[in-house]
Amino acid sequence: MLTASQKKISFKNSNNANILISAVINFPEDFNEDKKYPAIIVTLPSGSVKEQMAGLYARKLSEHGFITIAYDPSYQGESTGAPRLLENPHIRTEDVSAVLDYLTTLPYINTAKIGAVGICGGGGYTINAAINDHRIKAVGTISVLNVGAVFRNGWANTTRDADAFPLLLAGAEARTADAKEGSQTFPLAPEKAEDAPNEEWKEVWEYYRTDRCQYPTAPSYATSRSLTQIATYDAFSKADIFLTQPLLSVIGSRAGTSWMSDVLLNQAASTDKNQYIVEGASHVSLYDVEDHVNEAVHQLTLFFQKHIA
Template sequence: MSESTTIETRNGYGTALAAVINFPEDFDASRTHPAVIVSHPGGGVKEQASGLYAAKLAEQGFVTVAYDASFQGESTGEPRQLENPHIRTEDVSAVVDHLTTLDYVDNARIGAMGICAGAGYSANAAINDPRIKAVGTVSLVNIGQMFRNGWDGSVKDADAAPVLGTGADARTTDAQGKDNPFPLAPMREEDAPNEELRQAWEYYHTPRCEHPNAPGFMTARSLSQIITYDAFHKAEAFLTQPLFVIAGSRAGSKWMSDDLFARAASEDKSFHVVEGANHMELYDGEKEVAEALGKLGPFFADKL
């Protein structure tokens, strides 16, 4: 059972989040339940990976929420497709705000997880917001690291200065009324540098999982916030909640999961590697998703 809802944010930007709340089979509105917020990848929407994980976690006994980020999907906000990481982190806490108003949610048992950039935002939200009591990540991406350092972490911070310049230039042309899209995944198959990122193109731009609300790009001005952003800022001090990290053994992005795991202050943290899986296969691969959920469900049940 599920229902659509709208969540008003208090982030100062006046956005409203379009969300789907999923209920466990034994849901009883007269008692309280644990809840898990599921955040989508950069460029994704709630009808894709986050919705899949949210629905499956509900089957394991949780109230779950999958939502569209501010400025994206069915949520409100201009300019469309803005990927401001600070606001996306705030969105997670905005969902927590909403959950605390629901009589059937136990405020002491709210967890958060995400896929790809949504996992990074979930970690960042938990650093800032101790109301989040447990954190799960799948194919985690720290979007700042990815755009600074490249998919495999091989680029030095300072060498990302031209990309920062692209974001600044886009702000100038935006002010002149021009649109500046910037791809979050390859927009064409021939643009993909490897099989893993070819699958990213396939996921967003073919019947594999394409959705009209997920165009696969962001505003180029977003780069001016992304390049200097660190989803793990002060994790060494404040990410003290139980943490469960999941990544594929063949994921080019795995180094970012390794980094969060090393930096998190939590004394209760676990890392599960899905052998043979790449980054994208944990979005929708039947076997890979089942393995991830087989770990996340018990983790949240134990910690919430």
């Protein structure tokens, strides 16, 4: 249910005019269309939709004077495009810039003050977009995950890049099968609790597969053909040269993925880069556990007030 300060919209993806992006814009309580406001793009994880954690962060950040937008990626959620559930990291990255393109058409947006926040895999996509697109003036991440690295190296960085070679073969085989039979998919979240390899993955299952936060348009599957792009993708490529914007990476003290935040901070060329650790939080608890989310939002608010307000 949308509030009075929210508006559901759709617009053509500037990278592919055949695709309509579905999004929700959040306005500050005292919004005046004759003024110009700083804006924040909030990008969601693989397998998620705007009604889940991205929408939560977008709504809370808008309470602090920002216009925010949470959106469904191309091919997913209520956005259009086929094959459904395609998770092509390069397209996901371009979606961030496409949303920014749309924001520049709105008269009440200060286009010199646009920031971006990405959650989990959306954090990696946001970083990659900021490396390419310096209209993004400040970057925040929550439980950042470089989707290529997690497929190559595992949740806790325990496998080698070369171990992911079978994923390339599986993706190629899926593309051949798709050409004859239609899209094959694989689960992004465990289908059953007993499928989870550890407690954090059990929390992933709980978030996406139970009343905790499951949503009809978020089946948390991806096309198997996506593996040919995911396995070789590096969200942080050239961050050491081109990621010069201010950066804040928020992680949980119990997150098995925290090593990816460490890699990001080590690589980023930015001279204003910081990591904030939410004590007691896991990777997934930063999605929706109220105390953890509020602490993260507070830090993001201070960060964006400094850099784009």
